[in-house]
Amino acid sequence: MPGPLSDILVIDLSRVLAGPYATMVLADLGARVIKVERPDGGDDARAYGPFIKGQSAYFASINRGKQSIALDLKAPADRAVFEALLERADVLVDNYRPGVMARLGYGWDVLHARYPRLIHAATSGFGQTGPDSQKAAYDMVVQAMGGIMSVTGHAGGPPTRVGTSVGDITAGLFTVIGITSALHDRAKTGKGQFVDVAMLDGQIAILENAIARYAATGQSPGPLGARHPSITPFAAYQCADAPIVIAAGNDQLFAALCGALGLPTDDPRFASNDARTSNADALAGVIEAVLTTGPAAHWLAALDEAGVPCGPLNNIGQALANPQVRARNMVVETALPDGTPLIAAGNPVKLSGHPDSAHRPPAPALDGDRAAILKELGLKEPKL
Amino acid sequence: MPGPLSDILVIDLSRVLAGPYATMVLADLGARVIKVERPDGGDDARAYGPFIKGQSAYFASINRGKQSIALDLKAPADRAVFEALLERADVLVDNYRPGVMARLGYGWDVLHARYPRLIHAATSGFGQTGPDSQKAAYDMVVQAMGGIMSVTGHAGGPPTRVGTSVGDITAGLFTVIGITSALHDRAKTGKGQFVDVAMLDGQIAILENAIARYAATGQSPGPLGARHPSITPFAAYQCADAPIVIAAGNDQLFAALCGALGLPTDDPRFASNDARTSNADALAGVIEAVLTTGPAAHWLAALDEAGVPCGPLNNIGQALANPQVRARNMVVETALPDGTPLIAAGNPVKLSGHPDSAHRPPAPALDGDRAAILKELGLKEPKL
Numbered sequence: 001m002p003g004p005l006s007d008i009l010v011i012d013l014s015r016v017l018a019g020p021y022a023t024m025v026l027a028d029l030g031a032r033v034i035k036v037e038r039p040d041g042g043d044d045a046r047a048y049g050p051f052i053k054g055q056s057a058y059f060a061s062i063n064r065g066k067q068s069i070a071l072d073l074k075a076p077a078d079r080a081v082f083e084a085l086l087e088r089a090d091v092l093v094d095n096y097r098p099g100v101m102a103r104l105g106y107g108w109d110v111l112h113a114r115y116p117r118l119i120h121a122a123t124s125g126f127g128q129t130g131p132d133s134q135k136a137a138y139d140m141v142v143q144a145m146g147g148i149m150s151v152t153g154h155a156g157g158p159p160t161r162v163g164t165s166v167g168d169i170t171a172g173l174f175t176v177i178g179i180t181s182a183l184h185d186r187a188k189t190g191k192g193q194f195v196d197v198a199m200l201d202g203q204i205a206i207l208e209n210a211i212a213r214y215a216a217t218g219q220s221p222g223p224l225g226a227r228h229p230s231i232t233p234f235a236a237y238q239c240a241d242a243p244i245v246i247a248a249g250n251d252q253l254f255a256a257l258c259g260a261l262g263l264p265t266d267d268p269r270f271a272s273n274d275a276r277t278s279n280a281d282a283l284a285g286v287i288e289a290v291l292t293t294g295p296a297a298h299w300l301a302a303l304d305e306a307g308v309p310c311g312p313l314n315n316i317g318q319a320l321a322n323p324q325v326r327a328r329n330m331v332v333e334t335a336l337p338d339g340t341p342l343i344a345a346g347n348p349v350k351l352s353g354h355p356d357s358a359h360r361p362p363a364p365a366l367d368g369d370r371a372a373i374l375k376e377l378g379l380k381e382p383k384l
Numbered sequence: 385m386p387g388p389l390s391d392i393l394v395i396d397l398s399r400v401l402a403g404p405y406a407t408m409v410l411a412d413l414g415a416r417v418i419k420v421e422r423p424d425g426g427d428d429a430r431a432y433g434p435f436i437k438g439q440s441a442y443f444a445s446i447n448r449g450k451q452s453i454a455l456d457l458k459a460p461a462d463r464a465v466f467e468a469l470l471e472r473a474d475v476l477v478d479n480y481r482p483g484v485m486a487r488l489g490y491g492w493d494v495l496h497a498r499y500p501r502l503i504h505a506a507t508s509g510f511g512q513t514g515p516d517s518q519k520a521a522y523d524m525v526v527q528a529m530g531g532i533m534s535v536t537g538h539a540g541g542p543p544t545r546v547g548t549s550v551g552d553i554t555a556g557l558f559t560v561i562g563i564t565s566a567l568h569d570r571a572k573t574g575k576g577q578f579v580d581v582a583m584l585d586g587q588i589a590i591l592e593n594a595i596a597r598y599a600a601t602g603q604s605p606g607p608l609g610a611r612h613p614s615i616t617p618f619a620a621y622q623c624a625d626a627p628i629v630i631a632a633g634n635d636q637l638f639a640a641l642c643g644a645l646g647l648p649t650d651d652p653r654f655a656s657n658d659a660r661t662s663n664a665d666a667l668a669g670v671i672e673a674v675l676t677t678g679p680a681a682h683w684l685a686a687l688d689e690a691g692v693p694c695g696p697l698n699n700i701g702q703a704l705a706n707p708q709v710r711a712r713n714m715v716v717e718t719a720l721p722d723g724t725p726l727i728a729a730g731n732p733v734k735l736s737g738h739p740d741s742a743h744r745p746p747a748p749a750l751d752g753d754r755a756a757i758l759k760e761l762g763l764k765e766p767k768l
Contacts, residue, residue, distance in 0.1 A: 348582065
């Protein structure tokens with residue numbers, strides 16, 4: 001792929017999501033990513049549904065455009081191949097539990113001495129340090145422990161998980177930031193460094209105003225359903241046929257909203273954002289009394305015309321069909337390992353210096369690039 | 385701050401969240417960030433609660449460690465100061481609606497010609513291109529339009545917003561990735577480039593397996609409450625006093641779970657991950673029949689002992705008090721503009737080459753660094 005990282009070779013030992021998501025973003029930015037998979041089945045995500053023609057669409061969507069070679073890192077001949085890859089690599093990514101790389105003989109001290117320019121990014125559940133370092137974590141565990149589930153959902157209702165794996169994805173994004181920052185540093189120092197990103201840490205980093213509210217009051221905020229904690233109106237409201245969201249974040253936008261809905265603008269309960277937030281339920285009643293007289297499409301058009309930020313509650317199909325999303329190449333065409341076409345999310349980083357393709361090369365079959373990679377390394381097939 | 389970006393100067397025109405979150409991450413990585421705020425009140429977030437001693441804790445948590453100068457970009461004398469800053473800057477960040485910078489005379493063509501090494505990152509609701517480019521968006525709008533709300537919450541229940549502003553935060557993280565990638569490119573080409581990140585695009589990018597499920601079936605997936613769509617058991621389960629989460633993502637972990645709970649391991653309904661997912665409700669009943677006989681603390685200890693990934697559903701206070709979170713410096717000490725101490729989230733990117741401080745300099749008062757910045761630029765106070 002063309003892109004700002006087109007000179008970068010990434011060797012990727014990671015499985016399932018946090019690491020592979022990070023290397024997907026790197027590949028979208030032009031990096032060459034070689035997945036080093038275990039010979040017996042490879043990346044666990046190859047076994048996760050949904051499947052199309054027996055191949056994981058989930059795996060393919062995250063691993064499009066990468067190459068694959070299967071290596072047993074406990075077998076001497078395969079270790080020689082792995083080390084030949086590291087000789088050429090800029091970045092190594094793993095998401096093993098802390099300590100696994102050292103037990104394989106590839107701890108950071110060893111790697112840094114042998115490959116001084118190599119950057120090694122390790123993504124783990126709890127991080128390389130601290131009392132819980134050796135525990136395993138999955139997305140659900142860090143969503144729960146990190147606090148985001150405590151502010152998601154409805155007061156008094158059952159626990160609610162964020163519907164995508166933000167535990168993994170956030171860690172993946174911070175891993176990319178660590179890697180690209182370390183590349184910048186390397187241009188100055190000539191040396192690689194170790195990047196340690198924990199999924200739990202990433203969840204703390206996205207708590208945003210929930211921490212500020214706790215700091216200011218000493219009280220843990222609770223879930224607020226579909227509204228913003230401190231801006232009103234900034235919520236989902238019911239129309240005759242479906243809910244819509246309205247985000248009128250300041251007095252001018254609130255006045256525009258009142259104009260569009262034919263509401264009075266002099267109600268003292270709604271005179272400021274603070275007053276509106278204190279009286280959010282009353283305001284919702286007033287707004288919905290109007291909105292329920294017409295369908296969502298009518299009100300979205302009227303609010304758009306009035307310049308009030310608003311939008312439909314799209315399902316996945318509707319979100320992907322949005323002309324704006326299509327115009328931005330946020331739905332790209334890629335393929336399963338056998339070439340069957342597949343759609344996947346595009347790259348949100350649009351750069352003036354590089355084209356933004358609407359296509360991605362297919363995801364690799366397990367070990368599918370073995371011959372080409374060995375040839376490139378000048379190696380023969382290891383003897384068994 | 386020490387860090388990999390300690391040689392980088394960022395001029396930050398952005399307000400509220402997506403842009404300021406991006407420059408907070410850059411500051412945590414060592415960059416110097418100068419906020420250029422409008423003279424009448426500055427960053428809107430200064431007026432957002434919660435407040436401590438009349439200062440926004442929300443603003444301070446996101447803007448700790450930055451400097452501030454107030455400039456009116458329509459006033460010639462202030463424009464001269466702004467342009468002197470751009471002469472020295474590596475990165476310019478804004479989150480205006482597309483077109484505002486060009487109307488101010490700072491469109492990308494002008495900036496690139498005059499400051500060829502400058503990287504300009506613009507974060508907006510819908511992006512610089514496409515039919516909705518000129519519309520305003522807030523977090524709530526892109527959470528709704530991007531589809532994440534359609535997979536968050538409980539089937540048949542009311543709309544549910546993710547409880548933090550993932551619309552802004554995700555865009556902020558992709559903006560950092562765009563900037564650091566452009567820095568890498570600049571080291572090769574000597575030229576800056578324009579980085580265009582849309583909040584809506586970021587929401588599509590984190591839909592993860594929801595897109596794969598839609599691609600495989602043509603059906604939009606719905607919300608699943610507190611469980612994973614394709615891995616079971618991977619959900620919140622009720623104990624005698626509180627719910628916990630259990631993430632037993634494969635057969636070995638499921639066997640360990642059965643051992644810890646005293647459940648039979650030969651129930652054909654639960655013989656594989658696919659079978660368990662098809663019978664997720666029945667399995668939840670079996671698991672909760674055991675868990676409700678004891679408190680959460682007992683079961684978490686037993687599952688930890690058995691090596692089954694699990695965790696409590698922490699509220700914000702509990703999440704921040706976790707010894708693992710503290711050991712990782714994920715709660716840092718910073719301060720409001722008047723010096724009053726404040727806690728905030730730390731930096732999840734831990735680098736071997738740089739210290740990870742548990743402290744951050746305070747957030748700036750509006751225009752609080754004016755004299756020092758003017759002196760540094762060799763400029764006198766502009767005449768009014």
